[in-house]
Amino acid sequence: xxxxxxxxxxxxxxxxxxxxxxxxxxxxxxxxxxxxxxxxxxxxxxxxxxxxxxxxxxxxxxxxxxxxxxxxxxxxxxxxxxxxxxxxxxxxxxxxxxxxxxxxxxxxxxxxxxxxxxxxxxxxxxxxxxxxxxxxxxxxxxxxxxxxxxxxx
Amino acid sequence: xxxxxxxxxxxxxxxxxxxxxxxxxxxxxxxxxxxxxxxxxxxxxxxxxxxxxxxxxxxxxxxxxxxxxxxxxxxxxxxxxxxxxxxxxxxxxxxxxxxxxxxxxxxxxxxxxxxxxxxxxxxxxxxxxxxxxxxxxxxxxxxxxxxxxxxxxxxxxxxxxxxxxxxxxxxxxxxxxxxxxxxxxxxxxxxxxxxxxxxxxxxxxxxxxxxxxxxxxxxxxxxxxxxxxxxxxxxxxxxxxxxxxxxxxxxxxxxxxxxxxxxxxxxxxxxxxxxxxxxxxxxxxxxxxxxxxxxxxxxxxxxxxxxxxxxxxxxxxxxxxxxxxxxxxxxxxxxxxxxxxxxxxxxxxxxxxxxxxxxxxxxxxxxxxxxxxxxxxxxxxxxxxxxxxxxxxxxxxxxxxxxxxxxxxxxxxxxxxxxxxxxxxxxxxxxxxxxxxxxxxxxxxxxxxxxxxxxxxxxxxxxxxxxxxxxxxxxxxxxxxxxxxxxxxxxxxxxxxxx
Numbered sequence: 001x002x003x004x005x006x007x008x009x010x011x012x013x014x015x016x017x018x019x020x021x022x023x024x025x026x027x028x029x030x031x032x033x034x035x036x037x038x039x040x041x042x043x044x045x046x047x048x049x050x051x052x053x054x055x056x057x058x059x060x061x062x063x064x065x066x067x068x069x070x071x072x073x074x075x076x077x078x079x080x081x082x083x084x085x086x087x088x089x090x091x092x093x094x095x096x097x098x099x100x101x102x103x104x105x106x107x108x109x110x111x112x113x114x115x116x117x118x119x120x121x122x123x124x125x126x127x128x129x130x131x132x133x134x135x136x137x138x139x140x141x142x143x144x145x146x147x148x149x150x151x152x153x
Numbered sequence: 154x155x156x157x158x159x160x161x162x163x164x165x166x167x168x169x170x171x172x173x174x175x176x177x178x179x180x181x182x183x184x185x186x187x188x189x190x191x192x193x194x195x196x197x198x199x200x201x202x203x204x205x206x207x208x209x210x211x212x213x214x215x216x217x218x219x220x221x222x223x224x225x226x227x228x229x230x231x232x233x234x235x236x237x238x239x240x241x242x243x244x245x246x247x248x249x250x251x252x253x254x255x256x257x258x259x260x261x262x263x264x265x266x267x268x269x270x271x272x273x274x275x276x277x278x279x280x281x282x283x284x285x286x287x288x289x290x291x292x293x294x295x296x297x298x299x300x301x302x303x304x305x306x307x308x309x310x311x312x313x314x315x316x317x318x319x320x321x322x323x324x325x326x327x328x329x330x331x332x333x334x335x336x337x338x339x340x341x342x343x344x345x346x347x348x349x350x351x352x353x354x355x356x357x358x359x360x361x362x363x364x365x366x367x368x369x370x371x372x373x374x375x376x377x378x379x380x381x382x383x384x385x386x387x388x389x390x391x392x393x394x395x396x397x398x399x400x401x402x403x404x405x406x407x408x409x410x411x412x413x414x415x416x417x418x419x420x421x422x423x424x425x426x427x428x429x430x431x432x433x434x435x436x437x438x439x440x441x442x443x444x445x446x447x448x449x450x451x452x453x454x455x456x457x458x459x460x461x462x463x464x465x466x467x468x469x470x471x472x473x474x475x476x477x478x479x480x481x482x483x484x485x486x487x488x489x490x491x492x493x494x495x496x497x498x499x500x501x502x503x504x505x506x507x508x509x510x511x512x513x514x515x516x517x518x519x520x521x522x523x524x525x526x527x528x529x530x531x532x533x534x535x536x537x538x539x540x541x542x543x544x545x546x547x548x549x550x551x552x553x554x555x556x557x558x559x560x561x562x563x564x565x566x567x568x569x570x571x572x573x574x575x576x577x578x579x580x581x582x583x584x585x586x587x588x589x590x591x592x593x594x595x596x597x598x599x600x601x602x603x604x605x606x607x608x609x610x611x612x613x614x615x616x617x618x619x620x621x622x623x624x625x626x627x628x629x630x631x632x633x634x635x636x637x638x639x640x641x642x643x644x645x646x647x648x649x650x651x652x
Contacts, residue, residue: 008580008581012322019329023343026342026343027341035602036605037605037606039336041602041605042332042602043329043332043344046325046328050325050329053321053322053325054322075377076374076375079374080371080374083367083371083568083571086551086564087565090551095551099548099551103544106544107544110543112538112541117541129548133556137556139559140559141555
C-alpha cells in the first residue's frame, strides 16, 4: 500500500476547512462581553496555522517518492472491530460482561489457541475489575440494557 | 520556596508514600520491560487510578513509575532487541550485540548503574533548579506565559529530526482539541455538537489513554508475526571495576547532556538517549566498536535517558510547561488533582517537591538493585504472550477512561482517540506532540486572550517586553534553526568542494 504526504496534507486541509466552517456556527457575543477576544479567535488562529503547515506538507510531498507500507492484515481489522464494538456492547451487555468477551475475542483474533488460558483470563479479568474497582474504589459500571431488563423482570 | 526539613520529614517518613514508591518502581520496571508498554503509557494508565490518592502520594507514585519505566525499557532492548520504550532504542544498538556474545548480565549491569547514576544526578538538579526557576517565573505575566507556551510548542519541531513539520501539526491538533467545550470568557459552546459531556471540554485522560495505549494495541496487532529471539541471562555477571573506569566519564557526560535536554520543553528521554549515544561514540577511543557491543554504547544512552527524567520535571513543576511526553502526563495529573503547576505550586503544596524528589531518588536506587538482581525474572516477564497481555491492557484502558467521570462518553473518546492516533502514527504523527498541545492548550489560549486585552489588541505589544521577546526569538530559532543549519552545511560542503 502506498501513502503520500501530499494526500495526508490534503486530508488535513479538509479537516481545517471543516473545523473553520464549524467555528462559523459559534454563537456571536457582543464585543464588550468578549473584550474584543471572541470565542472564534483562538480556534481560528490555530486552524490557520495548521492549514499553513498542511500546505507546506502538501508542497513538500510533491515530487517525493511515496512510501510503501504493508497491507493491514485481517487480524488488525478484527482487532479494530473488537475495540470499536466494545462501546456498543458495554451499553447492551454491561461493562464486565463486555470485558470478559474482549478477553476471549482478542486472544482468539490474535491466533491464541490455548483455550483453557483464555477461559481463565475471561473469568478472572472481569472479577478482578469488579473486586478492585467496584468494591474497592466505588466505580460502578453500567449494567447494560439486557441486565437492566432482566433485573426489571 | 522553603527547602527546610519541616516539609520534607512528613513526606520522607510516610509509610504510604514509601510503599507507593516501591510499588511504582516495580511496576515501572515491569511495564518498561514489556515490549510495547512505555513509561508514558504506564503513567497514562495509572493516572486515573492515582486520582483516588492524595496529591503527594499520587505524584510520588507516578514519578517513581516514570523513572523506573525509563530504565525498564533497556531490559528488553538488551535481551530481545525490542526496546520496551523509545528511549531505549539507542541502548539496543550495543546492548543486544553484547547479549548475543553472552554478556547480557554485564550489559544489564552497566545499564542499571548508568541509569541510576544519571537519574540520581538529575533529581539533585531538580531539587535545586526547580525552586530557582520558579522564583524567576514569579515575575511572569500572561504575555510571558504565552511566549513560553509558544516556545514549548516550537520545540516540537526538534523532537524528531525526521518529522518536525508533522510534530508541529500534531501540536496544533492538540491545541484544537483543547478548545472543545464552553469558552470560559464568553460562555459560548465550541465544537460540542450538543453533547452535554463535552461542555467542560474533552477530558485529558481518555485522550491520553487512547493515544498512547489503544494506538499501541493496534500497532501490536499489525506486528503479530514478528519473531522475537530471546537471549538467556545465563549468569548475572556484574560490571567489573575496570568496566566502571571505562564508562565513568561517559556516564557523567551523558548525565549532563540528559539533564540539559530534559530541561528543554518538549524534549524528552528519547532525544537525550540519542544525543548521549552519539556523544559517547564521538568521545570514545574505539568508536569502531560501537554497534558491535561497546559498553560505552550502553552507558551513554542509559545515563542520558534517565537523567532527562529529572531534567524534564524542572520546567514541568516550576513553569507548568512539560519537559517531555511523560512529564506532560504527570502535569495533566497535577491539574486533574486540582493543583496549579507553576511558581505558586511550591507555596501551595510545600511537600510536593520533596515527594517528587524523594520518589525519583528512591526509585533510582531501587531499580538499581531490582535491575541487577531481577534480570532473570524480567527476561521472563518480557516474554509474556501478547495475546494475554494486551486484552488486559485494553481492560485497564476501558476502566481508566470510564472511571474518572463514570461516563461512557469518555470511553468513546478513548476508543476514537486510539483509532485516530493509529491512523496518524501510520502517517508519521506521534502521540507526544498532540498530548503537548492538549496540555498546553488552556494556558496558551488564556494567556493569549489576557495578553491581547493588556496590549489593546496590538500584537506588537509582545515585542515590548524583554522576556517575551527573548522567548519568541528562541521559538523562531527552534523553528527554523534546523533548516538554517542544513542550508549552511550544504553551502560549506559546496565551498569546500570548489576549493
